[in-house]
């Protein structure tokens with residue numbers, strides 16, 4: 184689903200690369216924690232997947248398509264298949280919860296009759312049924328993050344990128360939010376989550392990719408936040424067992440290439 188081939192990213196006016204010769208593959212349906220110290224390249228990795236930034240060298244492939252070769256007019260179609268969630272929620276403060284989620288569909292030109300059904304369904308999925316008319320400031324931090332997640336998944340993306348989604352939340356709310364992400368993942372969406380939250384990573388025991396100075400230091404299935412010699416982690420299998428794969432919500436590889444023009 185996502186493949187990095189010898190990817191180096193050096194930002195303009197920067198002397199050292201933010202990502203340095205990174206090669207890895209994330210299979211469809213996986214849930215991956217990306218960990219590492221501040222400045223190790225976690226957000227950069229997510230930005231490259233959505234082609235917010237170009238690579239300096241190497242290739243990022245999403246569903247088999249090299250993002251470096253994707254025509255600019257096809258980038259919006261790529262992004263439609265990728266939901267994003269951030270630490271600071273990024274809700275529209277002057278719109279209700281329902282309007283925030285609906286907006287994500289309106290910009291895609293979805294008809295109102297579809298929006299009317301899908302928005303309440305999605306709010307229910309994230310545990311916010313009945314709260315569609317509230318304003319964001321009338322919600323707790325955890326509820327605001329649920330709105331952001333609803334907005335990110337309302338179009339049933341194949342991939343969900345979460346950059347420190349629990350960074351502003353207390354430990355209990357953080358666990359709830361990651362449980363929600365895990366349930367979205369169980370329905371077929373591939374999830375990449377950058378995090379500093381050791382409790383969460385140790386609780387969920389999913390694949391862990393650890394970065395340091397832009398390099399992959401560790402890549403383990405069912406890993407922990409820091410290497411734990413007392414708990415042997417399985418190395419990431421090169422070929423996944425069929426049981427590890429979920430059915431994707433939709434196939435979209437051809438869509439990305441063809442576009443709707």
Ligand SMILES: Nc1ncnc2c1ncn2[C@@H]1O[C@H](COP(=O)(O)OP(=O)(O)OP(=O)(O)O)[C@@H](O)[C@H]1O
Nearest residue numbers: 194195197201219220221222223224225226227228
């Ligand atoms: N737009 C930019 N221009 C120049 N340098 C940047 C830019 N964005 C990030 N960097 C640099 O790239 C490196 C990696 O940054 P990145 O934000 O990917 O790290 P991170 O692991 O996500 O950090 P944090 O945990 O603090 O969010 C850092 O040295 C950072 O200063």
